[in-house]
Amino acid sequence: MKVALVAESFLPHSNGVTNSLLRTIEHLTKRGDEALVITPEFRGARGPVRYGVATVTRVPAMGWPGYSDVRVSLTGVGRLSRILEDFQPDVVHLASPFMLGWTALKAAQDLDLPTVAIYQTEIPSYASRYNAGWSESILWNRVRNIHQRADLTLAPSTYTIRQLEQLGVERMRLWPRGVDAGRFHPSKRDPDLRAKYSPNGEVVVGYVGRLAAEKRVEDLARLADIPGISIVIVGDGPSREKLQALLPDAHFEGFRSGEELAREYASFDLFVHCGELETFCQTIQEALASGVPVVAPRRGGPIDLVDPGETGYLYTPGELDEMVASVRGLVEDDERRAAFSNAARVSVEGRTWDKVCESLIHHYEDAIADHRNRPQPLEPLPEDEEVTP
Numbered sequence: 339m340k341v342a343l344v345a346e347s348f349l350p351h352s353n354g355v356t357n358s359l360l361r362t363i364e365h366l367t368k369r370g371d372e373a374l375v376i377t378p379e380f381r382g383a384r385g386p387v388r389y390g391v392a393t394v395t396r397v398p399a400m401g402w403p404g405y406s407d408v409r410v411s412l413t414g415v416g417r418l419s420r421i422l423e424d425f426q427p428d429v430v431h432l433a434s435p436f437m438l439g440w441t442a443l444k445a446a447q448d449l450d451l452p453t454v455a456i457y458q459t460e461i462p463s464y465a466s467r468y469n470a471g472w473s474e475s476i477l478w479n480r481v482r483n484i485h486q487r488a489d490l491t492l493a494p495s496t497y498t499i500r501q502l503e504q505l506g507v508e509r510m511r512l513w514p515r516g517v518d519a520g521r522f523h524p525s526k527r528d529p530d531l532r533a534k535y536s537p538n539g540e541v542v543v544g545y546v547g548r549l550a551a552e553k554r555v556e557d558l559a560r561l562a563d564i565p566g567i568s569i570v571i572v573g574d575g576p577s578r579e580k581l582q583a584l585l586p587d588a589h590f591e592g593f594r595s596g597e598e599l600a601r602e603y604a605s606f607d608l609f610v611h612c613g614e615l616e617t618f619c620q621t622i623q624e625a626l627a628s629g630v631p632v633v634a635p636r637r638g639g640p641i642d643l644v645d646p647g648e649t650g651y652l653y654t655p656g657e658l659d660e661m662v663a664s665v666r667g668l669v670e671d672d673e674r675r676a677a678f679s680n681a682a683r684v685s686v687e688g689r690t691w692d693k694v695c696e697s698l699i700h701h702y703e704d705a706i707a708d709h710r711n712r713p714q715p716l717e718p719l720p721e722d723e724e725v726t727p
Contacts, residue, residue: 365695378409411438452709455488494618516691524629526604544606549575631678
C-alpha cells in the first residue's frame with residue numbers, strides 16, 4: 339500500500355500528532371509499504387528527510403502569531419496536487435487537518451484520491467485561550483468542512499465522536515491511541531529523581547506536556563496549599579517563563595523523551611492534567627502505564643482513559659476546588675494511592691500500537707473501497723473559505 343501522510347506538524351517538532359505519525363510509519367515499515375510525509379517546514383530546522391519507509395517533503399510555512407511552533411502552510415493546491423500525483427498514493431492520510439490538511443483535501447479531491455482524516459486537535463476551542471474567541475465559529479466551520487468531505491474520519495475518543503456528530507459529520511469511526519507499555523513501566527522509577535523531588539518524603543505530583551495556554555498548567559498553582567507535596571513539570575513551551583514565576587517552588591525539567599521521559603513518569607506519585615481541550619491525552623495513558631494515578635477534567639479524552647475511583651479522579655471542568663480536593667485525597671491516603679497505582683497499570687495493558695496501527699490499515703482499506711464504490715463524488719470543498727493567522 340502507498341500512503342501519503344499530510345501532517346500539520348512533524349519532526350523535529352514533538353507533539354501528539356507527531357507521535358501518532360511516527361508509530362504509523364513504523365507499522366507501515368514493518369509491513370513493507372511505501373509512505374510519503376508532506377509537512378510544513380519547522381522554523382528553519384531541517385529535520386529528517388526520511389523516517390522508516392517514509393520520504394519527508396517539507397513545504398513553506400510561517401509561524402502562528404504568538405506561537406511559532408504552530409506552523410501555517412503557505413502552499414497552494416497546485417503544488418500539493420503535483421506532489422500527490424507524482425507519488426500516486428492509494429490513500430491520503432490527513433493528520434489533524436486544518437491549514438495544510440485543508441489544501442491537501444482539495445488536491446486529493448481534484449485527483450479523485452481516497453482520504454482518511456484524523457481528528458486530533460480541538461483547534462477552534464483554542465481561540466478563546468489566545469484572545470481570539472470571535473473566530474471560534476469560523477474555525478468550527480473549517481473543521482466541519484474538512485471532516486464531512488473526507489471519505490472517513492477517525493476520532494480518538496467517544497467524546498470527540500459526539501462532538502463531530504453534533505457538527506453534522508458523518509462516516510466516522512473510533513480510533514484511539516496505543517501506548518508503549520514496555521517503555522512506560524513502574525520499574526523505571528528512578529531513585530536519583532526521587533531523591534531530587536522528594537528529599538523529605540514528599541508526594542510527587544507531576545505534569546507532562548506543552549507549556550501553553552490551552553494546557554491550563556497555571557491551575558497547578560492551586561495545589562500550593564497542600565502540605566507535603568512536590569510539583570514537577572516536564573515539558574516546554576511559550577508559557578514556561580510565566581509558569582516559573584507563578585510556581586517558584588516547582589521543579590521545571592524541560593522537554594524529555596525516550597527513557598528519560600519514562601523515568602520521569604515512573605518517579606511521580608500522582609499525575610495531574612488540567613487541560614480541558616484534550617481529544618485523547620496520550621500523556622495520561624503514559625502515566626497510567628507507569629503505574630501513576632491521574633486527576634484530570636471530565637471532558638474529552640480523559641473520560642475514556644480514567645476510571646474514577648479506580649485509577650484516579652475526574653473533576654468538573656473549571657471547578658478547581660474539586661480538582662484540589664481530588665489531589666489532596668490521594669496525597670493523604672497512601673493505601674488508596676497504591677491501589678490506584680496498581681489498577682492504573684492494569685488498565686492500559688493490551689493497548690499496543692501494533693493493534694491500533696493494524697486497525698488503521700483496515701480503516702484505510704475501507705475508505706479506499708467506499709471511495710471506489712461511491713456513486714457520486716462528495717460535495718466539492720468551498721472555494722471562498724479563508725482562515726488566516
